[in-house]
Amino acid sequence: MxxxxxxxxxxxxxxxxxxxxxxxxxxNCSPEMMELIKTDIAKVISKxxxxxxxxxxxxxxxxxxxxxxxxxxxxxxNIPIVDLQKK
Numbered sequence: 001m002x003x004x005x006x007x008x009x010x011x012x013x014x015x016x017x018x019x020x021x022x023x024x025x026x027x028n029c030s031p032e033m034m035e036l037i038k039t040d041i042a043k044v045i046s047k048x049x050x051x052x053x054x055x056x057x058x059x060x061x062x063x064x065x066x067x068x069x070x071x072x073x074x075x076x077x078n079i080p081i082v083d084l085q086k087k
Contacts, residue, residue, distance in 0.1 A: 017031070029060055029073075034058065034060070037058060037075075038056065038058050041056075041058065041077060041079070042056060042079075045079060046086075047086070048086060049081055049082075049083065049084050049085070049086055050081070050082040050083040050084075050085070050086060051079050051080060051081055051082060052079075052080040052081075052082050055080045056077070056078065056079050056080065057077070057078040058075065058076065058077045058078075059075070059076045059077075060073050060074070060075050060076075061073070061074055061076065062074065
């Protein structure tokens with residue numbers, strides 16, 4: 001349950017959408033899929049602690065293997081924790 005409902009201004013929404021488009025283009029993942037992944041991660045983590053979903057960020061980048069030949073997608077998540085106790 002969220003304690004604060006903040007509405008993003010149009011500039012921030014546009015910036016977030018652009019980030020999602022750039023990331024999805026890099027790894028061939030649609031913006032819709034990125035939003036579904038973000039929503040699912042937030043649901044799971046919210047079962048155990050209170051998080052700030054508005055400031056949550058996910059990225060999919062590529063990382064080279066130790067051999068230096070192949071690159072694989074890697075998911076990075078930045079999830080601000082509001083409280084470690086679930087309320």
